[in-house]
Amino acid sequence: MIKIETPKQLQDLKNEVLSKRVDIKKYITVCSGTGCIAYKSPDVSKAFDEEIKKRELSNSVQVRRTGCHGFCERGPIVVILPEKICYLGTKVEDVPEIVEKTIVNNEVIDRLLYKDIETEELMKIVEDVPFYKYQKRVLLANNALIDPTSIGDYIAIDGYSALAKVLTGISRDEVIKTVKDANLRGRGGGGFPAGVKWETTRNAPGKTKYVLVNADEGDPGAYMDRSILEGNPHSVIEGLIIGAYAIGAKEGFIYVREEYPLALENTRLAIERAGEYGLLGKNIFGSGFNFNITIHRGAGAFVSGESSALMSAIEGEAGEPRPKYIHTSVQGLWDKPSCLNNVETWANVPFIINNGVEWFRSMGTEESKGTKIFSLVGKVNNTGLVEVPMGITLRDIIFKIGSGIPDGKKFKAVQTGGPSGGVIPESLLDLPVDFDKLYEAGSMMGSGGMIVMDEDTCMVDTARYYTDFLAHESCGKCSPCREGLRQMLKILNRITAGEGRDGDIELLEEIAEVVHEASLCALGGTAANPILSTIKYFRDEYKAHINEKRCPANVCNALIKYHIDPEKCKGCGLCKKNCPVDAVIQVEEKLFEIDVEKCIKCGACIIACPKKFDAVKKISEGASVGVS
Amino acid sequence: MKEITVKIDGKDIKCKNGMTILEAAKTDPEINIPTLCYSDKLQPRGSCRLCMVEITKGKRKKLVASCVYPVEEGLVVETKTEKVIKIRKMLIELLWPSTQHLAEEYGITSSRFALAQDDCNLCGMCVRYCAEVKKKNVVYFKGRGVNRKIAFVPGKIDECISCEECFSLCSGGYIMNEMVKLGH
Ligand SMILES: Cc1cc2nc3c(=O)[nH]c(=O)nc-3n(C[C@H](O)[C@H](O)[C@H](O)COP(=O)(O)O)c2cc1C
Numbered sequence: 001m002i003k004i005e006t007p008k009q010l011q012d013l014k015n016e017v018l019s020k021r022v023d024i025k026k027y028i029t030v031c032s033g034t035g036c037i038a039y040k041s042p043d044v045s046k047a048f049d050e051e052i053k054k055r056e057l058s059n060s061v062q063v064r065r066t067g068c069h070g071f072c073e074r075g076p077i078v079v080i081l082p083e084k085i086c087y088l089g090t091k092v093e094d095v096p097e098i099v100e101k102t103i104v105n106n107e108v109i110d111r112l113l114y115k116d117i118e119t120e121e122l123m124k125i126v127e128d129v130p131f132y133k134y135q136k137r138v139l140l141a142n143n144a145l146i147d148p149t150s151i152g153d154y155i156a157i158d159g160y161s162a163l164a165k166v167l168t169g170i171s172r173d174e175v176i177k178t179v180k181d182a183n184l185r186g187r188g189g190g191g192f193p194a195g196v197k198w199e200t201t202r203n204a205p206g207k208t209k210y211v212l213v214n215a216d217e218g219d220p221g222a223y224m225d226r227s228i229l230e231g232n233p234h235s236v237i238e239g240l241i242i243g244a245y246a247i248g249a250k251e252g253f254i255y256v257r258e259e260y261p262l263a264l265e266n267t268r269l270a271i272e273r274a275g276e277y278g279l280l281g282k283n284i285f286g287s288g289f290n291f292n293i294t295i296h297r298g299a300g301a302f303v304s305g306e307s308s309a310l311m312s313a314i315e316g317e318a319g320e321p322r323p324k325y326i327h328t329s330v331q332g333l334w335d336k337p338s339c340l341n342n343v344e345t346w347a348n349v350p351f352i353i354n355n356g357v358e359w360f361r362s363m364g365t366e367e368s369k370g371t372k373i374f375s376l377v378g379k380v381n382n383t384g385l386v387e388v389p390m391g392i393t394l395r396d397i398i399f400k401i402g403s404g405i406p407d408g409k410k411f412k413a414v415q416t417g418g419p420s421g422g423v424i425p426e427s428l429l430d431l432p433v434d435f436d437k438l439y440e441a442g443s444m445m446g447s448g449g450m451i452v453m454d455e456d457t458c459m460v461d462t463a464r465y466y467t468d469f470l471a472h473e474s475c476g477k478c479s480p481c482r483e484g485l486r487q488m489l490k491i492l493n494r495i496t497a498g499e500g501r502d503g504d505i506e507l508l509e510e511i512a513e514v515v516h517e518a519s520l521c522a523l524g525g526t527a528a529n530p531i532l533s534t535i536k537y538f539r540d541e542y543k544a545h546i547n548e549k550r551c552p553a554n555v556c557n558a559l560i561k562y563h564i565d566p567e568k569c570k571g572c573g574l575c576k577k578n579c580p581v582d583a584v585i586q587v588e589e590k591l592f593e594i595d596v597e598k599c600i601k602c603g604a605c606i607i608a609c610p611k612k613f614d615a616v617k618k619i620s621e622g623a624s625v626g627v628s
Numbered sequence: 629m630k631e632i633t634v635k636i637d638g639k640d641i642k643c644k645n646g647m648t649i650l651e652a653a654k655t656d657p658e659i660n661i662p663t664l665c666y667s668d669k670l671q672p673r674g675s676c677r678l679c680m681v682e683i684t685k686g687k688r689k690k691l692v693a694s695c696v697y698p699v700e701e702g703l704v705v706e707t708k709t710e711k712v713i714k715i716r717k718m719l720i721e722l723l724w725p726s727t728q729h730l731a732e733e734y735g736i737t738s739s740r741f742a743l744a745q746d747d748c749n750l751c752g753m754c755v756r757y758c759a760e761v762k763k764k765n766v767v768y769f770k771g772r773g774v775n776r777k778i779a780f781v782p783g784k785i786d787e788c789i790s791c792e793e794c795f796s797l798c799s800g801g802y803i804m805n806e807m808v809k810l811g812h
Contacts, residue, residue, distance in 0.1 A: 301772065318769075323674035323696040476769070476776030478675045479664075479749065480715070483722035486774045487741045507740070514718040517691055517711065518677045 033068025067231015422533025
């Protein structure tokens with residue numbers, strides 16, 4: 001294999017890859033991200049391989065296993081190129097028909113298309129599907145086009161051309177200036193300007209410097225970074241090499257959580273391939289610049305994603321934050337200047353180099369430029385990974401891309417920023433999403449989690465859930481975080497159990513202030529957000545729990561009872577049949593009742609009751625609950 | 629080492645570059661910063677947060693843990709601002725009863741909370757002494773978050789019987805009681 005030493009050789013390699021494709025008329029791209037794998041997409045790709053071979057189409061049709069397409073809820077996703085026909089929920093049984101109709105005869109199979117929730121119109125092409133239509137896919141766009149295990153695929157879409165440009169003609173200063181001018185802010189949560197951090201690391205005294213990728217991604221429900229590393233690892237590696245050159249680092253680390261096997265494997269493979277082609281190692285692009293990358297497997301603690309904890313973990317210590325009155329960019333890994341950025345931050349770099357500062361700045365708001373990937377989950381029709389320009393409103397994300405709330409329910413709140421983010425109520429749905437606006441609203445961008453909640457969600461219970469997560473995921477080193485969370489959790493537990501006391505809200509606020517002010521790291525610094533934001537926007541709900549012993553959303557088990565509406569009950573008996581504790585009693589031939597003494601509130605009766613009857617209800621009547 | 633001057637509670641304190649605010653404060657008998665996890669025998673850890681003070685840098689005020697914050701020329705430090713007192717009061721309650729000795733000074737008579745672990749406030753002095761001074765690593769932190777506890781590495785506790793040096797660092801006597809519980 002030849003080593004790539006000049007931009008021309010890179011271009012030649014690109015041409016060579018493309019020349020092998022001239023006869024290919026159609027590509028069948030099969031999403032092979034973790035979500036679709038769970039839906040058995042490997043079987044689908046294999047079936048395509050066999051079908052293409054059987055029909056002797058191998059010369060003109062290529063099956064490509066790509067990274068995550070984002071619309072994970074509807075996998076396995078198959079997109080036929082160049083037409084971009086988008087099939088959702090594809091099964092092995094559909095494969096012969098797809099090849100026969102769509103590949104050979106250019107016909108579309110309606111059954112596999114996206115059907116609009118309101119108009120029932122069928123959407124043929126990727127860009128027509130509302131989930132994709134309102135996105136601005138930059139970083140994720142290539143995920144759907146390339147096989148992440150093929151460096152040739154990446155080079156074919158101009159991969160490593162930004163690196164070539166930088167190493168053969170852009171000075172370190174200019175690279176840093178470009179990233180600063182673009183105002184690329186850290187995608188890992190804090191939104192700190194990446195260019196400023198690069199410059200600090202570069203100017204810090206010491207010859208040995210490090211660059212690091214944060215792929216710890218411990219937020220429940222978030223998988224943006226995972227999808228990039230799984231689907232397009234070279235983009236992160238290219239960004240990292242460019243950063244290393246600008247900063248003056250010879251060694252880089254990618255910290256990936258062990259629970260991401262595919263991300264680990266694809267990243268490992270990508271580093272190996274890049275090394276073979278001379279894109280890592282000695283004298284890259286003949287510039288005299290040497291650089292190597294090591295993968296560090298994280299043991300899966302949320303707190304290890306914090307910068308000083310992550311560096312401790314790489315050093316072999318426990319992943320616990322350290323007091324850092326000297327920034328890690330000056331004194332980080334092994335006390336050397338170290339620049340840590342998030343996966344998505346690094347992946348933006350090649351785009352900024354290739355497309356320019358103006359292009360990047362054309363997307364977003366005054367202070368937050370570019371796009372951001374969110375994992376849109378919860379009570380929303382279309383869930384998955386969405387990439388949007390900064391400044392888009394929450395309403396557009398949830399109601400246009402997400403197509404609204406399922407089952408005709410009402411929107412209640414959206415939780416952003418991961419476990420230590422906050423909830424944002426309906427009154428703020430028109431908030432433009434950027435770092436500062438979310439912060440002002442009492443939440444944060446975090447790494448991009450976005451959990452939609454409908455009217456059936458209890459806000460006190462929501463706060464309790466996140467506080468519980470943080471109380472157990474805090475490292476426990478500093479006392480305000482550990483003990484503050486312990487006590488706040490106790491209080492929330494008692495409120496949701498119907499044992500809340502007068503003054504509990506104020507006590508929560510009092511503890512929260514100290515946890516926020518006095519904790520050692522940002523985990524504690526932000527840990528009170530779920531509590532403070534729910535109190536801020538849903539104080540009445542806390543009051544109902546404490547003063548009236550009532551859960552308005554009918555969620556908190558201690559405060560609700562199950563009830564069969566005698567007007568609606570048709571006496572089918574399904575509730576009785578499904579009750580695991582025999583708590584349903586037949587009172588008349590066509591009427592059932594629930595014995596609240598026996599009932600364990602598991603909800604089996606609600607699920608069993610036919611939708612058309614809708615007779616079983618949860619009710620929360622306040623102090624009278626439990627007295628039947 | 630270079631001598632520098634910092635202002636703590638309005639007093640000029642001469643100290644050496646490389647010292648922490650707490651070390652500088654200790655040179656003046658009138659300045660009193662409470663601590664739970666500090667010992668001059670050990671590396672500072674900045675974890676109990678009782679030693680937090682407010683510093684002024686330019687126009688900005690900032691809360692920092694004085695046991696780990698390095699002094700710098702002209703630094704202005706206040707050890708008893710309203711914010712600092714508020715934090716200490718809450719921490720005294722949260723870490724009760726191991727903070728009882730501070731209660732009177734801060735006008736606290738009892739805590740609204742009960743500590744989950746009898747007398748241990750997880751200051752970690754035993755852990756650090758065992759690791760840093762004795763280089764034995766027998767005592768360690770087990771678990772994280774609210775489940776964190778002091779524990780002995782199984783099979784190595786015999787080392788403790790001939791040592792017991794960390795007992796004197798443990799204000800609540802917790803580490804001794806734990807060993808007794810284990811039958812030693
Ligand atoms: C408790 C905690 C967990 C964090 N987890 C992550 C994470 O999983 N991924 C990440 O990129 N940043 C995480 N961060 C933020 C990092 O500390 C750091 O700010 C970030 O990696 C810097 O990169 P950026 O500037 O590109 O965002 C976490 C911070 C805290 C306090």
